[in-house]
Every structure is written in C-alpha cells, then in structure tokens.
Amino acid sequence: MTVEPANDQRQLIRIEPMLRTHLDRVIEIECACFPRPWSKSLFLSELAMPATRAYFVANLGSEIVGFGGMMMAGDECHITNISVDPLWQGRGIAKHIVLAVIDEAITRGARSITLEVREGNVAGQRLYERFGFEAVGVRKNYYVETREDALVMWVRKVNRPAYRELLETIRSEIGDLSAGIN
Numbered sequence: 095m096t097v098e099p100a101n102d103q104r105q106l107i108r109i110e111p112m113l114r115t116h117l118d119r120v121i122e123i124e125c126a127c128f129p130r131p132w133s134k135s136l137f138l139s140e141l142a143m144p145a146t147r148a149y150f151v152a153n154l155g156s157e158i159v160g161f162g163g164m165m166m167a168g169d170e171c172h173i174t175n176i177s178v179d180p181l182w183q184g185r186g187i188a189k190h191i192v193l194a195v196i197d198e199a200i201t202r203g204a205r206s207i208t209l210e211v212r213e214g215n216v217a218g219q220r221l222y223e224r225f226g227f228e229a230v231g232v233r234k235n236y237y238v239e240t241r242e243d244a245l246v247m248w249v250r251k252v253n254r255p256a257y258r259e260l261l262e263t264i265r266s267e268i269g270d271l272s273a274g275i276n
C-alpha cells in the first residue's frame with residue numbers, strides 16, 4: 095500500500111537495515127522505478143550475503159519510501175541500487191539513503207566507490223555528483239531492455255578527511271529533513 099504525501103503532516107525519516115519482511119514494499123518501489131526490476135529472489139540472495147552486502151530502507155512514519163544498497167569487493171564498494179518512491183522524490187530522501195550506504199562502505203574499509211547509471215538518468219547522475227562521483231566511462235548497451243548505455247561513475251579516496259568533510263556538509267544540509275519532512 096502506498097501512502098500519499100500529506101501537506102499538513104511532518105514525519106520523521108529513519109534509515110534501517112533492509113529485512114526480508116520489507117521486500118514486498120521494496121519491490122513495489124523497484125517496479126515503479128525501473129523497466130526491468132530486480133526480482134524478489136535476487137533481493138533475497140543479496141540479503142543472504144551480509145558479509146559483502148548492505149541494504150537499507152528509508153522509512154517515513156511506518157511507510158517504506160525508498161531503499162538502497164551496495165556490495166563490497168576488497169576496498170571497493172559497488173552501489174547496486176538507490177530508489178525512492180516516485181510519490182516521495184525530490185525531498186532529499188535519496189541523500190539520506192546514499193549517506194547511509196557510503197557510511198557503511200567506509201566503515202567496512204572502502205577506499206573507492208563505483209556504480210552504473212543510465213546515460214539518460216539525469217536525476218541519478220546529479221544525485222551521485224553531489225557525493226563526488228565522476229563519470230569515467232560508458233558501458234555500451236548495458237541496459238539490454240532499453241538498449242541504453244550506462245555511465246560508469248567513481249569516487250575515490252573516500253577514506254580521506256576531505257571526503258568525510260563532503261559527507262558532513264551533505265549531512266548538515268539534510269539535517270533539518272531528519273527533524274521532519276513534509
């Protein structure tokens with residue numbers, strides 16, 4: 095079930111580890127966001143590998159409104175997905191999710207972080223650029239269903255103080271959001 099945003103209602107945003115019980119709602123959001131959504135079994139297999147994977151959901155009140163996750167390979171982190179319910183986009187929720195994913199990656203020893211994003215996905219690219227990612231290459235026809243190319247984005251030296259400062263700047267920008275979201 096999807097809860098419509100109510101203008102007169104401020105709600106707290108909370109980031110929590112993704113659980114199997116969240117998956118029906120996660121897949122609802124996944125289907126609303128992607129032409130070729132991940133299946134429940136793919137999410138289940140990711141959740142079954144906590145040593146190298148970390149997935150989070152964003153809650154507003156009792157409603158899951160977004161999620162994201164990553165896999166670790168040595169000192170590299172690969173962000174696998176970040177999605178926000180279309181009804182709740184544009185309110186800073188993705189920034190909360192990306193912060194949680196990157197914090198976890200750094201805690202686990204990441205020095206660099208990479209991801210793929212559709213060449214036509216301006217919102218996704220701007221989001222990642224806010225976190226210091228730069229496009230360094232293209233994977234041709236990476237998204238077979240739409241024959242779209244993927245931009246490969248990287249941010250390096252995330253374990254250095256300069257990057258932590260960037261994260262703290264973003265954290266302070268969205269601090270007010272944590273106190274309540276309309």
Ligand SMILES: CC(C)(COP(=O)(O)OP(=O)(O)OC[C@H]1O[C@@H](n2cnc3c(N)ncnc32)[C@H](O)[C@@H]1OP(=O)(O)O)[C@@H](O)C(=O)NCCC(=O)NCCS
Pocket residue numbers: 127128174175176177178179182183184185186187188189190210211212215216217218220221222224
């Ligand atoms: C991309 C996505 C996750 C952004 O979620 P969101 O909660 O709306 O994003 P936020 O409100 O936290 O915005 C974060 C930043 O993203 C960028 N952004 C978000 N929406 C944007 C848009 N429509 N156009 C341009 N930039 C946008 C902005 O830089 C923004 O920061 P700013 O407002 O301080 O400038 C969301 O649009 C989504 O789920 N899209 C479908 C799935 C997807 O494409 N995921 C990413 C690739 S895996």
